[in-house]
Amino acid sequence: MRYLSVCEPYAELKKCVGRAIARAVASLKVSIDPEVVAGMLQEPPKPEFGDLALPLPRVSKELVENCGDIASLVGEAGSECVEKVQCVSSYLNVWARSSYIVEKLATALSKLGREYGITKKEKPARVVVEFVSANPVHPLHIGSGRNAVLGDFIARVHELSGDLVERRYYVNDLGLQVANLVYGYIKLGRPRRPEFLKDDHFLGLLYAATSTIVDIAKLKKKLETASEAESGEIRREIDALLGELFRIRSKLPDLVDSLLKSVDPSRDAEREVRNLTQLLELGDKSVVDAHREVVNRVLAGIRETLEKLGVFFDKWDYESDLVRSGLVGEVLSKARSSEYYMLHKNAPALDLAKLAESPELRELLGVPEHLEIPPLILARSDGTTLYTTRDIAYTIKKFSEFSADRVYNVVAIEQTLPQAQLRLALHALGYVREATSLVHYAYEMVNVKGLSMSGRRARYVTVDEVLDELAARVRELAVKRGVNLAEDVVLKIARSAFKYAMLSVSPRKTLVFDPEQAVEVKSGTSTYLQYTLARANGIMSRYGREVEFSELDSEGLVGKRRELALLIARFPEVFRKVVAELAPEDLISYLNRLAEVFNSWYDADPILAEPREELRNLKLALVYGAKVVIENSFKLLGLDIVERI
RNA sequence: GGGCCCGUGGCCCAGCCAGGAUAGGGUGCCGGCCUUCUAAGCCGGUGGUCCCGGGUUCAAAUCCCGGCGGGCCCGCCA
Incomplete structure (x- = not known):
């Protein structure tokens, strides 16, 4: 795949370091491809090990004994991007030149601005x-x-x-599912919903009640021809379904009662439903009308939920x-x-x-x-x-x-x-x-947790209830903090929390949804990221000007500032990988790290109050970079940006 | 019976495909930090036989083989 406007500071750094190492190794009469070296460079587990590390045995076993020599050779040769190289237990640990990192990052950020990290394809599909x-x-x-x-x-x-x-x-x-619903819907003469229920919730109960009654009818019919041995089992199944029906009835007694009056469970309800599927497929006028009506009523409810989620079709x-x-x-x-x-x-x-x-x-x-x-x-x-x-x-x-x-x-x-x-x-x-x-x-x-889900039996946790519960928690927390949140902000925080829960686990893994846990609003969730972004935005709007990228104090690129810069520099690669692999969880892991580093830095190092202008510019560039990275990630993940939290 | 997926601190998850340093986060629990840019935050502490057993390798959570445990699929359902 070819992309436009490739501007990847971290990738450039790795390539440059790769070249520097390859040159040094060449003087030992060993030839290696700088690109290969660049690909093998990895992030050291600790800052004491530098900015980038090369496990030498991966390159060549023979080189391991020359580890120290290579380190000093790279150092002596000098490079625009390498500050220092050390050999630690067969690893070549590389410290990059701050000026190089700052220059590459500043170029990318000033050139691309809010587009930083987003790689557009050359040929749209x-x-x-x-x-x-x-x-x-x-x-x-x-x-x-x-x-x-x-x-x-x-x-x-x-x-x-x-x-x-x-x-x-x-x-x-x-x-067959819709046919069941239509069957009950017609039997009850197209009922209206009670005030306290959304149409999809109401009709969901009608569907479950009808299905269950039809299934009971099916079993009763089976009972007539069943052998002595089978009938015991069938009776138990019927009892179980009666239990389900009773549970559904507890939610809306009138509905189930009148349904039971119009559908005789001992009659062949199943065949009537089958007949309906045929009439529907043929487009029979008398049923099509009721059918489209009931489907659209459920759909209107579903649409409302999707709109609340911010998902559109x-x-x-x-x-x-x-x-x-x-x-x-x-x-x-x-x-x-x-x-x-x-x-x-x-x-x-x-x-x-x-x-x-x-x-x-x-x-x-x-x-x-x-x-x-x-x-x-x-x-x-x-x-x-x-x-x-x-x-x-x-x-x-x-x-x-x-x-x-x-x-x-x-x-x-x-x-x-x-x-x-x-x-x-x-x-x-x-x-x-x-x-x-x-x-x-x-x-x-x-x-x-603790629920085997089934649409046919109206056993499910709905998106509506989760969103409502989340919104309630957000309001509660806001009150506790004395913050006045507008309702649309509450919804944005709530739905982002839901999306985060869905996106942070690999799609290939079963998601165990614990309603109690999901409605918590705490760190390690979208709220943490939204909060981090709100902090960054707060600084930027308080500063109120464009960041001056041409005058940055690269000597100031140490500690958390350096960590943050390197993370920001990596964003284009992270973005590309997430896009290629459709793996949202990777982006979320990365964002959490970025937010963690940002918050930890933010807490310890005043930004706007920095008296030295060039250092302040560097800090602001980092805030701006973090802001752009989080915002672009949110665009990809569908999380909402909130101004205040 | 056959096939696919998953197994990582009490709980949840990342890392595995492309093997590298003392296995990362979150949550929970204990303690500390608001006259300074948002405390939904930060700092410190606690907590792990990476399901088990072999093999390959200088090096295995990661690759290979064999088990064990859990989920899913094998419909004139979708």
Whole structure:
């Protein structure tokens, strides 16, 4: 990938040091590539070991015994960037010239200003990010919250890199889940919500109650034909579901009571729901109306939550529209004439196993090496299509409508198989470019301490309640500190804390969400970073002028100031890595270190009160650098900047 | 049964892919610091068999092999 305006002070320093060492080693008649040396330079664990260190055995074993000689050779040769070199237990410890660091950093900061560290691509790409796409049957829970935050992050990464990004939400309104909700919704005559509940929360309860009653009906039917041995187990399951229903009832008694009056659990409720899925897919007027209404009511609630989070979408795509547009039908007929077409237990399917035999293709499509690929069933025997089939059509649509070079599906890691099948199916049907440019950005699930989550049973922690609780804590803390915070600032602090919790853990790891802990507002969170930024901004606005980069006292670059300068100098590289690897947690670790060094320095060293002008300029340059670094990181992570905290 | 992921102080997490110095943070607990740029902060202390066992290496939390523990996937669900 090529980038514009490369201006990376730390990388330049490493290259320069690499050259200096390579020159010295050359006089020992050993030839090494300066670039390689630069790549091997690492950050010493302690300041006593200098600014950069080279483990000599990594370069060459023979050099280890010459460690002391090399150190003095580098020192004698002199270099614009090397101040001093020492040999400590086979490490070459390098102290950089302060003037070099200051000059490189000042150049970068004054040249790029607020753009410092952001590397734009030479050729912008067109990127679609599909994320959240939670089924419109209940409010967003924190699992979808993780999706929302990560998807937003990916979109931001590309936006900041100069790409054109389209954010899409796939409204999966054709699954069995929605049919269950529609069933209950119609049975109750399109009920209104009580005053104290948001629509998505209210309808989420309706959905859970309906699902549970339908499931009970299913089990009761099974009981009729069950053997003596089976019936005991089934009865226990029914009892468990009755318990769930009772719990749901406790939240909204009237709702469940009237639902029980209109849905007879002993009748074949399941078949009625199945009928609904068919009518929906066919576009039956009588149900489509109620269906779209209830879906939009839930969606309005979800949207409100996303807005509170500061997460926005360009397009909302209804799955039902996709089917009715005929796109899914086209995919089906294309599949029928494909060489991979097969019947699997009498259902139309694609035999992708053959295709997946090629290791090269797996590599190309990012299909895990040992993942077994079963046939992809395209439709039920009643003719209704299945999710992945519709997703094939949707993927084609996402690519074509935006002329996308790449499409991200931000989807839970548990869907690795269907996502792999999706890419293989696209390839099988001749959509080779689409198949290779579709990225499954996978993230692990969110578990809540002491709760097994289930949408079907209304057992979840919602994003709304977490945000509300966080906001309450922020207010409480503000009162304690005697600070008057505007409501929008409260929300910004609260939602940033939520995002931070979602972003600071690697997406590949299961996130154990402890509601008690997440709502704490304390150090080691976004609040700490926001606070640090507010301090830096406070100084800058109090100073009220542009920093004078041409007159900096580089002799003053010692202690925490030096540490901070080197961290700021590293930002462009950190940024590039985070963008390339889509790893928000790396950026967060870096920010925490930067904030720690900044605060520790801030506490001990007066900045504006510094009497010597050139030293004051140096300090201000550091404050400015830290400010720009944190602000640009916030842009990438979607955290909010607050003026006062 | 097969496959993938995870295991790091009491709790949470970074480091592992590209092996390097005494394993970093946070939280918790104990103590100290506000007449000076925001104390949601700073400083000090406390706390670790990097799941276990082998192997490779001058060097292993990191790579390889074998276990153990936890999660996920293998549906005419999504």
